[in-house]
Amino acid sequence: MISLTNIEKVYRTDTIETLALNSISLDIAKGEFLSIMGPSGCGKSTLLNIMGLLDTPTRGQVQIADQPTQHLNDKQLAHFRNKKIGFIFQSYHLINDLKVLDNVELPLLYRHSAAKERRLLATAALEKVGLSNRIRHFPTQLSGGQKQRVAIARAIVGQPEIILADEPTGNLDSAMGHEIMDILLTLNKTEGTTIIMVTHDEIMARKTHRLVRLFDGTQVQ
Amino acid sequence: MFKHLFILIWNKKKQNFLLLTEVLISFIVLFAVFTLLVFYYRNYKTPRGFDYQQVWVATYTNNFNIHDSDSLHQFYESLRNAIQAMPQVVSVAFVSSNTPYSNNMQMNGLQYQKRQLRSVNSYIVENSYLPTLQLQLLEGQWFSPADAAARKTPLVIDQTLREELFGNGPAIGQLVGDDNQQQIIGVVQDPKFNNDYSLTGKAMFSAPDTGSIRSLSRALVRVAPGADAALEGRLYKLMANTMKNANIQIEHLDEKRNSANNFALLPMIILAVVCGFLIINVALGLFGVLWYNINKRRGEIGLRRAVGATGSSIAWQLVAESLLLATLALLVGVFFAIQFPLLHVFDLAATTYLWGLLFAIVFIYVLVLVCSLYPGKQAAAIYPAVALHED
Numbered sequence: 106m107i108s109l110t111n112i113e114k115v116y117r118t119d120t121i122e123t124l125a126l127n128s129i130s131l132d133i134a135k136g137e138f139l140s141i142m143g144p145s146g147c148g149k150s151t152l153l154n155i156m157g158l159l160d161t162p163t164r165g166q167v168q169i170a171d172q173p174t175q176h177l178n179d180k181q182l183a184h185f186r187n188k189k190i191g192f193i194f195q196s197y198h199l200i201n202d203l204k205v206l207d208n209v210e211l212p213l214l215y216r217h218s219a220a221k222e223r224r225l226l227a228t229a230a231l232e233k234v235g236l237s238n239r240i241r242h243f244p245t246q247l248s249g250g251q252k253q254r255v256a257i258a259r260a261i262v263g264q265p266e267i268i269l270a271d272e273p274t275g276n277l278d279s280a281m282g283h284e285i286m287d288i289l290l291t292l293n294k295t296e297g298t299t300i301i302m303v304t305h306d307e308i309m310a311r312k313t314h315r316l317v318r319l320f321d322g323t324q325v326q
Numbered sequence: 327m328f329k330h331l332f333i334l335i336w337n338k339k340k341q342n343f344l345l346l347t348e349v350l351i352s353f354i355v356l357f358a359v360f361t362l363l364v365f366y367y368r369n370y371k372t373p374r375g376f377d378y379q380q381v382w383v384a385t386y387t388n389n390f391n392i393h394d395s396d397s398l399h400q401f402y403e404s405l406r407n408a409i410q411a412m413p414q415v416v417s418v419a420f421v422s423s424n425t426p427y428s429n430n431m432q433m434n435g436l437q438y439q440k441r442q443l444r445s446v447n448s449y450i451v452e453n454s455y456l457p458t459l460q461l462q463l464l465e466g467q468w469f470s471p472a473d474a475a476a477r478k479t480p481l482v483i484d485q486t487l488r489e490e491l492f493g494n495g496p497a498i499g500q501l502v503g504d505d506n507q508q509q510i511i512g513v514v515q516d517p518k519f520n521n522d523y524s525l526t527g528k529a530m531f532s533a534p535d536t537g538s539i540r541s542l543s544r545a546l547v548r549v550a551p552g553a554d555a556a557l558e559g560r561l562y563k564l565m566a567n568t569m570k571n572a573n574i575q576i577e578h579l580d581e582k583r584n585s586a587n588n589f590a591l592l593p594m595i596i597l598a599v600v601c602g603f604l605i606i607n608v609a610l611g612l613f614g615v616l617w618y619n620i621n622k623r624r625g626e627i628g629l630r631r632a633v634g635a636t637g638s639s640i641a642w643q644l645v646a647e648s649l650l651l652a653t654l655a656l657l658v659g660v661f662f663a664i665q666f667p668l669l670h671v672f673d674l675a676a677t678t679y680l681w682g683l684l685f686a687i688v689f690i691y692v693l694v695l696v697c698s699l700y701p702g703k704q705a706a707a708i709y710p711a712v713a714l715h716e717d
Contacts, residue, residue, distance in 0.1 A: 183636040192629075194629075198714065200334075200629070202334055202337040
């Protein structure tokens with residue numbers, strides 16, 4: 106599903122050159138649930154951003170769904186992300202000025218879906234995460250766990266093949282964290298969605314199919 | 327997408343209130359300025375109705391010792407002949423003090439079929455006034471020596487007064503005034519006697535009679551091209567010798583016109599300068615607010631990029647948001663502005679207001695567009711990975 110070959114990422118300023126990722130090669134199969142672990146600053150999020158086509162590698166190749174991505178332009182990348190990838194972030198990244206339903210509809214808006222279809226799909230996604238009774242609420246009226254469930258609904262509303270989750274349980278207490286993890290596991294199991302999750306939590310990582318460890322930008326496991 | 331943007335703006339109405347107010351106030355000021363500009367421009371484009379070039383105005387104090395009106399007629403007759411006989415003098419007419427560009431006004435009422443019209447400019451003029459100022463006669467005839475034998479006092483009116491009194495009906499021969507003592511004999515094109523940017527309005531011209539001859543205090547002299555200071559000196563000398571103890575001043579109508587035009591433009595220039603500063607302030611304010619909003623919304627922009635927005639669609643969204651905000655402010659502004667033509671405030675033509683409205687709307691949209699283009703471009707350049715990491 107996702108194939109990374111010799112990925113290298115270098116951040117350059119006028120005075121400093123930082124090697125964030127060093128020769129990472131990784132193949133992730135369709136339907137796999139992979140977790141990435143490592144200490145802070147080891148390049149986990151950078152790797153996830155490269156897989157999500159939000160960032161480009163300095164060297165190496167990224168292939169998603171058998172399609173090389175290095176030659177895609179801004180419009181094609183945006184289209185690719187919209188169709189194939191769902192994102193979940195540690196800090197949820199909900200738009201506080203939009204109601205829950207409008208937040209969930211957001212990816213469909215860039216797909217130019219009809220308003221009625223958007224409503225139906227967003228409501229269905231919110232039902233999946235158990236938040237159908239909160240669709241008229243604003244994010245500021247929700248708890249952390251509820252916000253993350255809204256973010257999951259937003260990630261799955263477009264039925265993407267891949268979900269990239271950057272520390273989805275990082276801001277939640279243990280019980281909430283397990284709830285979110287259960288939702289992701291169910292998605293992986295029932296829908297066959299490929300999930301790549303960055304986490305600091307060993308317990309959560311053990312629930313996934315495979316664990317990749319990074320250290321100073323290099324894959325150590 | 328518009329519905330989405332509208333929801334976003336509506337849910338942020340408190341944050342957007344200041345911006346909306348700023349746009350609304352700017353629109354109202356611009357509407358006033360543009361309406362005034364359109365009004366000035368339309369007046370400027372209206373034919374002047376007379377020719378000011380090569381015309382001199384001799385002002386004199388008419389405190390001469392002639393009590394009999396017949397003698398006064400003879401006095402003016404002989405002075406006119408003397409001036410007329412001077413080389414380079416084309417024609418001369420003695421008139422009341424409200425000569426073109428003089429800022430003097432004589433207003434009278436005029437009755438017609440039980441209707442009393444107020445504020446009609448009244449000019450006492452001699453027969454030679456028409457060729458001297460080259461007024462454009464549209465209907466009927468100008469005064470002639472034969473009028474002396476007329477039973478009714480002849481009256482020439484301008485087009486505005488003609489339309490006000492008779493609409494599309496016939497004007498020539500109509501009787502007006504108290505007890506129908508005056509008869510319309512001619513209609514002239516509206517003259518712009520104040521300046522090039524305002525209309526004189528209703529005007530009527532009558533020949534001096536035994537009573538009104540004493541109100542003559544100016545001589546309008548049309549001179550041939552090339553007439554110089556020497557002629558002016560000779561004219562002054564002639565008048566000074568004829569009118570003992572009178573103060574005489576000779577001015578050129580073209581210079582008086584320039585002065586009157588400058589005076590008329592002064593408030594417009596002041597208003598335009600104030601408006602210019604206001605627009606600069608509004609533009610900087612808009613630019614600043616939009617820039618601040620973008621920096622506050624970096625996380626949102628990053629998210630939108632992540633879920634499928636292109637850089638250009640982000641830029642478009644921010645520009646569209648600004649234009650939508652401007653539209654909301656304009657809707658309120660237009661509601662108030664449209665009351666002016668509906669209620670006939672200030673007695674301007676409705677189309678003058680509508681043009682002012684249109685220009686103000688276009689200007690606001692252009693201003694908002696220009697002010698939001700660069701912030702929009704900057705927003706498009708935000709790197710999603712960085713923006714999502716920052717928030």
